[in-house]
Amino acid sequence: MLAIEASNVVKSFGDFTALKSISLNIRKGEFVAITGKSGSGKSTLFYSLSGLDVIDSGHVLVLGNNIHNLPQEDLHDFRNTKMGFVFQFHYLVSELTGLENILLPAKKKNLHKEKREYALYLLDYFAIAHCKDKLPSQMSGGERQRVAVARSLIMNPEIIFADEPTGNLDSINSEIVMNIFxxxxxxxxxxxxxxxxxxxxxxxxxxxxxxxxGEIESDISHKK
Ligand SMILES: Nc1ncnc2c1ncn2[C@@H]1O[C@H](COP(=O)(O)OP(=O)(O)OP(=O)(O)O)[C@@H](O)[C@H]1O
Ligand SMILES: [Mg+2]
Structure with a gap:
């Protein structure tokens, strides 16, 4: 089964078409990089493939599910359990601690007690155990990004979507985050x-x- 199958996805903002009939397949277990200049449509594609935003036309199957046809509640649930997200501008909740932020997707499913141990493991594994009880404002950028990555993993998702997760990090922290992925x-x-x-x-x-x-310029396999 494919992880993602997109056919003729069109997305516009007013009369500006940000995605012009995108079709692509991503296999399960594949590591795919999406590149292109600023404004080329990368984040829009991220939102369109994950059902975080509606599309004008076309369709997207995620693990065989036509996500743009799912009822809102089912879509939320599907995203929360099958997909992990790391956003371009990390969206940690500022009033919650590191541990609470990581457990947020689990809390939505009332699984925060069961997942606590795994969250503590991830904090330790990502070398941010000292951020357990800190608020995001008390963490460094790299620490915040690792908390965001840990949060994206807490539900053991089948697909991780990460939008420039190393965009604001120095080379050492970028390397750490990339190695985790x-x-x-x-x-x-x-x-x-x-x-x-x-x-x-x-x-x-x-x-x-x-x-x-807004178009695919190239789709290149790097596998030998
Ligand atoms: N909500 C919006 N309303 C209007 N135009 C938008 C909106 N979101 C994105 N766009 C436009 O769509 C195009 C693609 O934007 P997108 O955010 O997908 O680019 P990107 O490739 O992610 O860029 P970057 O590398 O800077 O993050 C841009 O021209 C942008 O101005
Ligand atoms: Mg972007």
Whole structure:
């Protein structure tokens, strides 16, 4: 089964068409980099493929589910359990601690007690155990980003969507975050869809989909 199958996805904002009939397939367990210049439509594609925003036409199957046809409640539930998100501008909840932020997706399913141990493991594993009781404002940018990555993993999702997760990080922290993604892809066979402007990271992916002006400019496999 494919992780994602998109056909002729069109998305506009007013009379500006940000995605012009995008079709793509992403296999389960694949590590895919989405690249392209600023404004080429990467984040819009991220929102369209994950059902975080509506599309004008076309369809998107995620793990065989036509997500743009699911009732809102089912879509929320599907996203919460099958997909993990790391946003371009990390959306940690400022009033919640590191641990509470990581447990947020579990809390929605009333699974925060069961997931607490895994959250503590992730804090430890990502070397941010000292951020357990800190608020985001008391963490460094790299720590916040690792909390966001830990949160995206807490439900053991099948697909991780990450929009420039290393965008605001120095090279050491970028390397840490990228290694985490590669490891979960290799170990857990999690499908990773990574938006990046960094050519070096894009080359580490199995496949690179490059956007230009809302269209796929190239779709290159890096696997030998
Ligand atoms: N809510 C919106 N309303 C109007 N136009 C939008 C909206 N969101 C995005 N756009 C436009 O759609 C185009 C694609 O935006 P998008 O955010 O997908 O780009 P991007 O490739 O993610 O860029 P970046 O690398 O800067 O994050 C841009 O021209 C942008 O101005
Ligand atoms: Mg973007």
């Amino acid at each position: 590669r490891e979960i892809n290799l170990k857990n066979k999690t499908t990773v869809i990574l938006i990046t402007h960094d050519d070096e990271y894009a080359h580490l992916a199995d496949k690179e989909i490059r956007l230009k002006d």
